[in-house]
Amino acid sequence: MIGAAELLLIVLIIVLVFGTSRLSRAADTTKAAVKVGKKKVWVTNPVTGEKEFTLMSLEKELALGRRTHAEVQQKWGLYDDDDLQQYIHGVGLKMAKASHWPQLPWRFSVVDDSSVNAFAAPGGFIYLTRGLLAYLCDEAELAGVLAHEIGHVTARHRAKGYTREQGAQAGLWLVRIFWPAARTLSGFADKGLGMLFLSYGRDDELEADRLAVGYLAACGWDPAGLPRVLTTLGRLQDASGEEVPTWLSTHPSSPDRVAELEDTVTRVRNRPTGDNRSGYRQKIQGLRFGDGPGHRLAAHTIADGDSWQSLASKPIDAATLAILNGYPVTKPPRIGEAIKTVT
């Protein structure tokens, strides 16, 4: 007896063999249909330069991006600091313009949320949370996060996932004709917000990391900024137990990615790069921290006798304070170093 998965596979093979025009005619009769036919279904992937089949045209991607942007603003709201928003947009835009897809209407925004996360909507709309911003130690780390998300967009990872899912839905529709009891697949939501937090495949993640390192180096930021963020988030994950930073929970593990990046970073690191550490610290000074009322980031210079323990305050324990400053939890702060604290 043929199971649902095998049947679906057979149908998909038939669809591939007989081509998309037949699929189009068949699908026209149902709301779950995939609309191909007159629409342009082959696009050039900006990163590989190769033609690929897609069910997400550029028009659709842009429309979905605009709709998602409105939904993100409504659901979480953007962080209320124009100067900070412009700064983040400027860092992101510099790399986007140097990327494989400079002509997209790129937009980089900080979401007013305490979780540690970053994500890309279709069409070049990229977000990071104020929660993640607090854990970044310099501009190269900020650029690293944004560059990784840019990489997902330029390599069309979401569009590819969407196309796969819609193809599977069409296959499922055909399966249902023969077997009405077929179970519904958990669909790739055809809505903006539904797409934001679906995980990418491991290969897509590693490709986004490699692209990010190239974009960082091309714009003069230290490409090691990306592995540094991954290390910080890995520590946060280890320290907090069940409370996993979202950006990592949907990605391969942090040590894996750092190891994969080592060669790429070394290769591009022979040019002079910077991290604008002090400039970044000024921009995030006073940033709201956590969910409690009134907690904000402040600056402190380590004096003799200071420890993570003595500097920890109500909203942040000693271990988290070390991680917030890019340290392993067991290493004491260096005397004279300017660190972030929470007041």
Ligand SMILES: [Zn+2]
């Ligand atoms: Zn990713």
